[in-house]
Amino acid sequence: MRRLTREEKFMRAAIKIAQKGLQEGEVPIGAVVVYEDKVVAKGYNRRAKLQLASAHAEMMAIDKACKKFNSWRLPEGCELYVTLEPCPMCMGASLNARVDKIYFGAYEQKGRSLTSALADANLLNHKTEVVGGVLQEECSALLSGFFISMRQKQKEEKERLKAAKEILDNSEEKDI
């Protein structure tokens, strides 16, 4: 087997934490913050569990990293790895925390992420370099697998309800 590149190694760590979310029924998205070649913080999407719009993987990982360094400004050289292209909120948080480089896996399919626009906007006098498509296939497969099984579950639930209704309708007819 081919050896993983440095970027792929850290993306694998993000995939691993995303899988934890998958087990908890969340849309599987994972993120890690890397400093001096070490993972210093991890996060995964927990929106369903926490019922918070801000509970994205990147926010979780960035918050943890800030806590770890006891500073809202992360030390120079911090990188963020995330399995899916960041949304504008997470790009904003990355810029605020002064993340230097963002690597993401799967591309946001509708192209509405504004990732490069925000990266280039020089908001806060800070630029963040963005590299997309690291282990893209694995990252995409993780997400599409989740949505396929979710749709399957919804379909089964619908059929179950339909069958239950038919039983009920039949029994009502008999009652008459």
Ligand SMILES: [Zn+2]
């Ligand atoms: Zn986000």
